[in-house]
Amino acid sequence: MSTEQLSTWANLHSILISDSVQVKATEHAGLGLFYNCSSEKAPERLLEVPRTILLTASNVRTLALSQKDTLLPLLESERLLAAREVVVRFFTLVLHKFGEETRVPQSFYGPYLALLPDPWTAGSKAGVPPMFWDEERCARAIGTSLYAPLRAKQRKLRAEFEELSQRWQAVFVHETETLAYEEYIRADWLVSSRVIELPSDGVEWELAVVPILDFANHGSQPNARYENTDDSVELVCAESEVSGSDYRDGAEIVISYGPDKGSSELLFTYGFLLTPAEYSGEEHVKMPVSSGGSALQYIYGRVPLVEIHVDAEGSISWECEYLWLLCVGPDDGFEVSVSVTHDSSEEIDATVAGETLVGVRGNEVATAIRSRLAVGKMAAVLMLRRVLLLEQLTTGWLDALGESEWDYSETPEDEPIATLRQREERVFTLLLDELEERKQHLAETPDVLDFLAQQQQPPEEKSMGAEESGVTGNEGEDNEGEDELR
Numbered sequence: 094m095s096t097e098q099l100s101t102w103a104n105l106h107s108i109l110i111s112d113s114v115q116v117k118a119t120e121h122a123g124l125g126l127f128y129n130c131s132s133e134k135a136p137e138r139l140l141e142v143p144r145t146i147l148l149t150a151s152n153v154r155t156l157a158l159s160q161k162d163t164l165l166p167l168l169e170s171e172r173l174l175a176a177r178e179v180v181v182r183f184f185t186l187v188l189h190k191f192g193e194e195t196r197v198p199q200s201f202y203g204p205y206l207a208l209l210p211d212p213w214t215a216g217s218k219a220g221v222p223p224m225f226w227d228e229e230r231c232a233r234a235i236g237t238s239l240y241a242p243l244r245a246k247q248r249k250l251r252a253e254f255e256e257l258s259q260r261w262q263a264v265f266v267h268e269t270e271t272l273a274y275e276e277y278i279r280a281d282w283l284v285s286s287r288v289i290e291l292p293s294d295g296v297e298w299e300l301a302v303v304p305i306l307d308f309a310n311h312g313s314q315p316n317a318r319y320e321n322t323d324d325s326v327e328l329v330c331a332e333s334e335v336s337g338s339d340y341r342d343g344a345e346i347v348i349s350y351g352p353d354k355g356s357s358e359l360l361f362t363y364g365f366l367l368t369p370a371e372y373s374g375e376e377h378v379k380m381p382v383s384s385g386g387s388a389l390q391y392i393y394g395r396v397p398l399v400e401i402h403v404d405a406e407g408s409i410s411w412e413c414e415y416l417w418l419l420c421v422g423p424d425d426g427f428e429v430s431v432s433v434t435h436d437s438s439e440e441i442d443a444t445v446a447g448e449t450l451v452g453v454r455g456n457e458v459a460t461a462i463r464s465r466l467a468v469g470k471m472a473a474v475l476m477l478r479r480v481l482l483l484e485q486l487t488t489g490w491l492d493a494l495g496e497s498e499w500d501y502s503e504t505p506e507d508e509p510i511a512t513l514r515q516r517e518e519r520v521f522t523l524l525l526d527e528l529e530e531r532k533q534h535l536a537e538t539p540d541v542l543d544f545l546a547q548q549q550q551p552p553e554e555k556s557m558g559a560e561e562s563g564v565t566g567n568e569g570e571d572n573e574g575e576d577e578l579r
């Protein structure tokens with residue numbers, strides 16, 4: 094199938110493609126959208142895709158009503174399928190080869206589906222997302238922020254695939270060829286790398302793959318963006334960014350896949366890194382924190398992450414609400430209690446400054462600690478403890494990056510993991526510098542000096558001091574090395 098057939102298909106389904114737009118091969122992986130320089134001038138609206146043709150869970154379910162023997166039973170499950178999974182199951186079915194044939198030609202979406210990329214034939218190592226990597230290549234990611242999400246996603250997709258496979262065998266009883274895991278991860282990648290979030294009824298958001306608009310590649314200097322209307326999704330010129338010469342030269346139309354996607358996330362979801370020419374040095378890294386014990390993690394209720402941002406000028410900022418839970422202990426007025434109820438289930442609750450927060454989870458616990466315990470002179474003390482904890486974590490991350498058994502000298506130039514490691518190493522080093530400065534500053538504040546002086550007093554006097562300040566120390570398990578602050 095060709096891009097001409099795509100135009101005919103688009104016409105048939107009322108997708109408006111401006112004369113100024115062409116779909117063609119790009120130096121980025123696969124296809125892309127380009128200005129067609131034979132037109133007079135760039136229009137504001139480049140593409141308009143009606144909502145009825147979007148690949149959303151609800152549209153797929155509607156389509157399934159006319160495919161009662163195939164798609165419909167494949168969408169059945171004993172659990173509630175996530176919207177993403179519904180669309181992934183659709184892609185899996187239409188792209189599967191039954192004998193020599195796929196369902197692509199018969200599909201309502203045929204000419205569009207026929208142009209979708211296939212990482213198994215992509216050829217180059219670059220542009221192939223980590224979900225398709227072999228074990229040896231995955232192991233190279235150890236120490237980077239890519240590794241934990243990659244392993245988690247592999248486990249999740251494997252479980253989803255096992256469930257779908259069983260259903261598949263029941264639906265296609267007469268087919269000799271079964272469904273392969275590789276087909277499922279291709280379908281998942283096509284969805285994950287093309288999906289956008291759209292407001293559906295003004296309140297809820299829904300995930301949608303927007304045919305043809307999804308051929309837009311990512312650029313660090315986007316010259317277009319998508320907009321939503323009640324009945325369509327449009328691709329429009331980001332006017333201020335499009336110079337007349339860009340347009341006349343038939344430049345590629347690129348959008349932003351999200352302003353806060355770091356190298357790791359781009360590689361994880363889309364399979365590429367910005368080239369050195371495109372990379373400004375701006376970076377986002379999210380590192381999981383495994384310390385604190387299971388009860389504390391349960392109270393937090395989500396994967397605790399440290400989020401680090403470096404801007405193009407090299408200024409660094411970080412955030413981690415979970416560190417508030419790690420930096421206090423019973424002596425500060427923070428306790429986690431585990432009780433077993435009559436039906437043998439466990440209740441885990443946090444107590445902050447004498448008040449038990451029943452059923453409260455996540456950032457609300459951090460907020461309670463912040464507002465009730467990080468007060469008076471303890472504000473600076475707890476801030477310093479957070480800085481020390483983060484310093485410890487960051488040193489560990491840097492060590493882990495350095496511990497790789499993988500031989501860098503054998504790195505092929507197109508191996509993105511080598512670049513990712515360098516970029517993350519730079520972020521961790523900048524973070525350590527920043528923390529060192531912050532530590533020096535906090536350690537010299539009167540509140541911290543006062544607190545430390547109290548800690549060094551003989552026991553009787555010390556307890557008096559502690560009573561006055563309302564704190565008696567921190568027994569948190571991860572605070573070794575900062576005894577003087579307890």
Ligand SMILES: C[S@@+](CC[C@H](N)C(=O)[O-])C[C@H]1O[C@@H](n2cnc3c(N)ncnc32)[C@H](O)[C@@H]1O
Pocket residue numbers: 121122123124125208209210220286287307308309310311312362363364365366
């Ligand atoms: C939404 S699709 C864009 C269209 C895609 N090129 C195609 O052929 O269908 C996203 C995928 O395009 C590729 N891509 C997008 N922007 C890129 C870039 N700046 N550099 C390299 N590959 C890119 C990646 O393979 C990514 O997973």
